[in-house]
Amino acid sequence: MRATPESRSFRAVGVAGLLVCCTVLGLAGTDLVLPAVPGLPDYLGGSIAQAQFVLATFAAGTGIGLLLFGELGSFLDHRKMLVSSLLAxxxxxxxxxxxxxxxxxxxxxxxQGVAASCAAVVTPGMVRALFDEQGALRALGALGSIESLAPAIAPIIGVWLLSAYGWSASFWVTAMLAVGLSVLVAVSGRYVPAVSGNPSRLGYWLLVRNAVFQRYALSQGLSLGSLLAFVFAMPTVYVVAFGGEIQQFIVMQLLGISTYIVAANLSSRLVRRFGAERTIYGGSILAFGGSILMLAYGLLGGREPWVIWALFLPFNMGFGFRGPPGFYRSLQASDGDDARASALVILYVMLITAAATALISPFVASGLWPAALAACLLGALSLVILPLLPALPEDT
Known part of the structure; x- marks a missing residue:
């Protein structure tokens, strides 16, 4: 019996939903664990500084995995890659x-970070192959929206798991979900598109040499890295440095992610009115300004949660404005090598986040200022790069 257009459409939506779940689980590898980080030395020994490396090494592994799977995807069936990586x-x-x-x-x-990164590399191409052009745009837009909610929702689940079952619960839940999803992808194999990339002997080298691409990719990596490094430090700041509750971090995340989503949805309007370059510059300046105010408050010894929440909003709003056009123009500058360009941008984000998290780890229990200082320095670099490297023409 032949499938009707309605049944094919329903099946495509179901497969897309399954692939989105795979991507979100990889992203949740950090956010589910965040609430447990301040207490890990009590459970496993070690220091607060070492506990921060639980976040830094996952980010570093994700960065390496993006490069690895980006290359392997040029030769291997993406379905097999996804099933194997989820099992691992x-x-x-x-x-x-x-x-x-x-x-x-x-x-x-x-x-863990290496294995978790595969879904982010292979699922966008699979989702795109499930639909026509307009359907793919809607599906990829939905994928981006769901992914942006993960950092807000996962820590809430992580807090509940920590309080109810202990520090290891988030890892057990991740383990069961990853194995379950790998089985579902495997048994749905005939309906999941068989996607593979185009082999290139030069690979990433062409992008590394592309100054226009590097302008957008490095600035994007530094801008988002400044935000993530700050977020990774804040559970320990609230609980250890301030003697507060992890719920204060959860509120900060909910406010920040909500602000980001609103700003990201307004970004396209700003681009139409002011152009992509002005939007990127404006968003970068707004985010940098927020980090400067946060640093000033930290250096003054400030620790009021509501003040930190308020100062966190322009930080997220700025990246919400500059993030979408910055990422899109990095793909435009890649000369059609979208998969490697995406992987390289996310690699920069992860490695910069990992390095900043590791560098401030000895000081993170001292208060707000180390995290805010790291955010300021990275934000300043994201701005400095823009006039130093060549840009795409505004009408590109």
Whole structure:
């Protein structure tokens, strides 16, 4: 019996939903764990500084994985890559849940990050192949919206898991979900598009040499990296430095993500009115201004949660304005190599976040200023790069 157009459409939506779940689970590898980080030294030994490496190594592993799977995707079936990586992610998460000390957990988190990154590389192409052009645009837009909600929702679930079942619960939940999703993708194989990339001997080297691409990619990586490095530090700042509650961090995240979503949806209107370059510059300046105010408040010894929440809003609003056009123009500058360009931009984000998180880890329990200082420096660099490297023509 032949499938009707309605049944094919319903099936495509179902497969797209499954692929979105795979991507979101990879993103949640950090946000589910965030609430448990301040207390890890109490459970596993070690120091607060070491506990921050639980976040830094996952980000670093994700960056390496993006490069690895971006290259492997040029030769291998993306369905097999996704199933294998989800299985690996599940088993590594289970191993992390049983880690007897912080050192082993840190090492496993790096491998976890590598495995978790595959979905972000392969699912956009699969989702696009499920629909026609207009349907693909709607589906990819929905994918982006759902992904932006993950950093707000996952920490709330992480807090509940931590309070109800202990620090390892988020790892066990991730393990079960990853294995379950791998099975679902495997049994749905005939309906999941068989996508593979185009091999190129030069690969990433062409993008590394492309000054226009580097302008947008590095600025995007530094801008988002400044935001993520600040967010990664704040659970420890609230709980350890301020003696507060993890719920204060959750409120900050909810406000920040809500502001980002609103700003990102307004971004296209700003581009139409002012142009992409002015929107990128304006958003970068707004985010940098927010980080300067946060640093000033931290240096003055400020610790009121409501003040931090308020200062966090322009930070997120600025990136919401500049993020979409910055990422889109990096793809435009890639000369058609969208998959590698996407992987390289996210690589920059992850490596910059990992480096900043590691560098401030010895000081993160001292208060607000180390995280705010890292955000300021990265935000300043994201602005400095823009006039130094060549831009695309405004009407491109």
């Amino acid at each position: 992610y599940g088993f590594l998460s289970g191993a992390a849940a049983m880690a007897p000390n912080l050192e082993l957990l840190i090492a496993l988190r790096f491998l």
